[in-house]
Amino acid sequence: MDIFLWGVLPYVMVVILVGGSIWRYKYDQFGWTTRSSQLYESRLLRIGSPLFHFGLLAVIAGHFFGLVIPKSWTEAVGMTEDLYHFNALFVGSIAGVGTLAGIALLIYRRRKTGPVFMATTKNDKLMYVVLLAAILFGLWTTLASVFFDEHGVTYRDTVSPWFRSLFIFQPDVGAMAAAPTSFHIHTLVGMLLFMVWPFTRLVHAFTAPLHYLFRPYIVYRSRDKGASVANRDGWSDVGTRDRDTRNR
Amino acid sequence: MRVMAQMGMVMNLDKCIGCHTCSVTCKQAWTNRAGVEYVWFNNVETRPGQGYPRRYEDQEKWKGGWELNKRGRLKLKAGGRVKKLFGLFANPIQPELKDYYEPWTYDYKTLVDAPLGDDFPVARPKSLITGKDTKITWSANWDDNLGGTTELGHLDPIVEKVRRESEDKIKFEYEQTFMFYLPRICEHCLNPSCMASCPSGAIYKRVEDGIVLVDQDQCRGWRQCMTGCPYKKIYFNHKTGKAEKCTFCYPRIEVGLPTVCSETCVGRLRYLGLFLYDADAVTAAASVTDPKDLYQAQMDVLLDPNDPDVIKAAREQGIQEDWIEAAQKSPVYALTKVYKLALPLHPEYRTMPMVWYIPPLSPVVDLLRDQGHDAENQDVLFGAIDALRIPVEYLAELFTAGDTERVTEVLRKLAAMRAYMRGISLGNDPDESIPASVGMDGATMYEMYRLMAIAKYSERYVIPKAHAEQAHDLEEMGCSLDFDGGPGMGAMGNSPFGEASGRPTPVAVETFNALKDRQSSDSVAGADTLRGRVNLLNWDGNGAPPGLFPQDHPTGPAVDARADALDGGGS
Numbered sequence: 001m002d003i004f005l006w007g008v009l010p011y012v013m014v015v016i017l018v019g020g021s022i023w024r025y026k027y028d029q030f031g032w033t034t035r036s037s038q039l040y041e042s043r044l045l046r047i048g049s050p051l052f053h054f055g056l057l058a059v060i061a062g063h064f065f066g067l068v069i070p071k072s073w074t075e076a077v078g079m080t081e082d083l084y085h086f087n088a089l090f091v092g093s094i095a096g097v098g099t100l101a102g103i104a105l106l107i108y109r110r111r112k113t114g115p116v117f118m119a120t121t122k123n124d125k126l127m128y129v130v131l132l133a134a135i136l137f138g139l140w141t142t143l144a145s146v147f148f149d150e151h152g153v154t155y156r157d158t159v160s161p162w163f164r165s166l167f168i169f170q171p172d173v174g175a176m177a178a179a180p181t182s183f184h185i186h187t188l189v190g191m192l193l194f195m196v197w198p199f200t201r202l203v204h205a206f207t208a209p210l211h212y213l214f215r216p217y218i219v220y221r222s223r224d225k226g227a228s229v230a231n232r233d234g235w236s237d238v239g240t241r242d243r244d245t246r247n248r
Numbered sequence: 249m250r251v252m253a254q255m256g257m258v259m260n261l262d263k264c265i266g267c268h269t270c271s272v273t274c275k276q277a278w279t280n281r282a283g284v285e286y287v288w289f290n291n292v293e294t295r296p297g298q299g300y301p302r303r304y305e306d307q308e309k310w311k312g313g314w315e316l317n318k319r320g321r322l323k324l325k326a327g328g329r330v331k332k333l334f335g336l337f338a339n340p341i342q343p344e345l346k347d348y349y350e351p352w353t354y355d356y357k358t359l360v361d362a363p364l365g366d367d368f369p370v371a372r373p374k375s376l377i378t379g380k381d382t383k384i385t386w387s388a389n390w391d392d393n394l395g396g397t398t399e400l401g402h403l404d405p406i407v408e409k410v411r412r413e414s415e416d417k418i419k420f421e422y423e424q425t426f427m428f429y430l431p432r433i434c435e436h437c438l439n440p441s442c443m444a445s446c447p448s449g450a451i452y453k454r455v456e457d458g459i460v461l462v463d464q465d466q467c468r469g470w471r472q473c474m475t476g477c478p479y480k481k482i483y484f485n486h487k488t489g490k491a492e493k494c495t496f497c498y499p500r501i502e503v504g505l506p507t508v509c510s511e512t513c514v515g516r517l518r519y520l521g522l523f524l525y526d527a528d529a530v531t532a533a534a535s536v537t538d539p540k541d542l543y544q545a546q547m548d549v550l551l552d553p554n555d556p557d558v559i560k561a562a563r564e565q566g567i568q569e570d571w572i573e574a575a576q577k578s579p580v581y582a583l584t585k586v587y588k589l590a591l592p593l594h595p596e597y598r599t600m601p602m603v604w605y606i607p608p609l610s611p612v613v614d615l616l617r618d619q620g621h622d623a624e625n626q627d628v629l630f631g632a633i634d635a636l637r638i639p640v641e642y643l644a645e646l647f648t649a650g651d652t653e654r655v656t657e658v659l660r661k662l663a664a665m666r667a668y669m670r671g672i673s674l675g676n677d678p679d680e681s682i683p684a685s686v687g688m689d690g691a692t693m694y695e696m697y698r699l700m701a702i703a704k705y706s707e708r709y710v711i712p713k714a715h716a717e718q719a720h721d722l723e724e725m726g727c728s729l730d731f732d733g734g735p736g737m738g739a740m741g742n743s744p745f746g747e748a749s750g751r752p753t754p755v756a757v758e759t760f761n762a763l764k765d766r767q768s769s770d771s772v773a774g775a776d777t778l779r780g781r782v783n784l785l786n787w788d789g790n791g792a793p794p795g796l797f798p799q800d801h802p803t804g805p806a807v808d809a810r811a812d813a814l815d816g817g818g819s
Contacts, residue, residue, distance in 0.1 A: 034489060036484070052337075118377070207448070211449070218453065219451065220455050222455045
């Protein structure tokens with residue numbers, strides 16, 4: 001069981017996440033959008049959405065710090081165990097609570113604002129359940145480690161080595177299996193989230209428009225290069241590649 | 249010099265009767281779909297009035313367009329790139345549905361289905377957004393024909409400004425007021441701020457004809473373009489989550505047909521044609537310091553298509569001969585640059601709009617006639633233009649960033665033309681002093697009159713076709729209406745990723761299906777129950793097509809009899 005959960009499932013997750021995203025990017029450009037509901041309601045969104053998104057960015061940064069940076073590195077730069085954990089718990093809790101408050105407000109808004117609720121698909125509802133579960137269980141691991149036991153101090157010896165071992169295809173199943181249950185649940189829900197990710201509106205995160213900072217303001221495009229409707233099967237051009245230089 | 253071609257439009261506001269035919273036909277062609285119920289790519293505003301969306305011209309609130317920074321360089325009024333990215337999660341300044349209006353339909357079914365009673369059944373208004381009963385409080389032309397202006401007229405941002413600067417110049421008392429209509433489409437600007445605002449880079453200007461389009465595949469719904477466009481002519485499709493805008497009817501333009509709004513215009517007030525412009529000069533022209541110089545700067549960007557140097561440069565840029573020829577015959581070039589009649593809408597936004605307007609003389613003429621003057625007499629008209637400062641100041645705020653001189657010049661030309669042509673019509677010798685008084689000669693004035701008054705279809709719309717050798721690149725090629733995979737709203741709704749995901753449906757197919765869907769249902773958009781019902785307006789009277797009668801009712805003999813009767817009586 002441990003081997004399946006911590007040795008096989010992560011790779012299945014990656015295949016679904018990457019494969020699903022590529023597939024959707026090719027198949028469903030038109031559906032690839034934030035599907036913003038700001039047109040319907042702006043007042044609550046303007047509090048909830050930045051709170052959630054910026055909180056989430058901080059949470060992601062925290063995960064990166066905790067999972068990717070080995071314990072030996074932080075100790076090498078003279079960061080004590082206590083300082084590290086105080087930081088992780090303090091900053092992590094703020095970010096986590098902010099994210100939770102944000103999503104709570106957004107879900108409240110989604111349910112209570114008529115037009116927004118009308119525009120909510122089943123797909124969205126499923127996504128919200130998984131996303132909310134991932135955030136709640138994540139916060140639970142943090143709180144549990146503070147208030148209930150000493151497990152909190154151990155994730156850098158269990159979860160993190162396992163996480164890093166995944167990248168060299170030598171999953172350290174034992175290390176992960178030794179982690180407390182709360183971490184198991186959070187990790188599983190997290191993997192579930194990444195598995196549904198490509199099939200929900202969450203994909204908009206993958207096209208965060210950072211290139212906006214560098215592109216020219218005015219975009220010229222020629223009609224032949226810009227045609228957005230690809231020829232469908234059965235409508236492909238007659239001729240050979242070299243005659244037809246437009247490779248589409 | 250980098251010569252580029254731009255499709256442009258000129259509207260002669262004197263001829264607009266405010267019938268909204270352009271808006272309606274445009275809506276039928278382009279925005280008759282769920283998600284864009286509130287969207288009018290073409291709308292007609294009564295001025296003075298708040299416009300659509302409400303008070304869109306108040307850029308202190310909406311932050312549309314460009315402004316100059318301290319170093320005199322162009323920057324987006326809503327903020328630079330970094331600021332835009334920080335505003336991604338919730339756009340700080342974005343019009344909401346209530347700024348446009350909540351679209352609605354009526355519960356027509358109760359008119360037929362209501363049980364027998366003492367009261368007449370009423371078709372109640374239903375919101376197309378929530379599907380619930382709604383109270384209609386605003387629309388895209390709520391203040392049409394100055395409706396409610398005595399109470400709401402002061403909310404027009406231009407009225408506000410003119411009143412602030414010259415006390416009490418604009419009156420709304422019935423005897424003293426004035427009005428005219430302003431049809432608006434996307435300006436297809438040379439320096440579009442919507443495009444500059446788009447984080448995804450999905451909005452682009454076509455190299456061939458300058459039409460500004462949104463790539464529906466690349467748009468991710470970040471909504472910054474809605475803020476960026478000072479004319480508020482980019483709309484958010486709340487079903488697909490993508491931005492949509494006026495397309496200048498590119499599928500029609502490509503085959504040499506005028507846009508739907510032009511084609512159906514009752515007053516024949518729209519002119520379509522090509523401009524040649526210097527793309528390298530645009531930024532500098534949009535950056536001139538004094539807003540009142542923007543009109544002239546914009547005029548200077550437009551190139552003379554008869555100038556041999558321009559022709560040579562155009563050929564070097566690969567502009568085809570028939571396009572150059574079309575640019576030479578372009579009515580829009582003649583009206584803007586040769587006769588200098590047409591003015592850009594709000595040049596102070598610094599976007600270099602390419603839909604131009606000939607300001608209306610009619611409020612002046614009407615008033616003179618009502619006061620018992622000879623409204624065709626040149627001296628009376630000239631005097632009136634100067635004395636009646638009310639419209640001129642208002643018009644100047646719309647078309648010349650407040651420069652009343654320019655507007656007066658145009659109005660005087662129009663007045664002179666009236667007087668000059670009246671003389672000719674009465675069989676008198678042409679009075680050459682009249683055109684001379686506005687710096688024209690008689691022949692030119694006659695040509696101008698011809699173009700404005702009696703130009704035929706082929707003179708009003710000079711649209712070169714997209715090239716045959718490029719035809720395989722046209723965006724609509726390779727599609728047909730028997731597009732498989734269940735096109736239209738049905739397939740979109742059932743898609744695995746929810747609303748409107750899946751491979752994009754070609755515009756023509758989507759419009760066809762949406763039209764069919766909307767016309768054959770009378771409930772809120774997307775309701776399944778009425779799908780397949782026939783709208784009698786589309787019924788040719790032959791036979792009883794499926795869906796002519798509701799299926800809910802058991803098919804009794806009465807219905808059959810009716811169907812039989814219809815079968816027989818069709819021919």
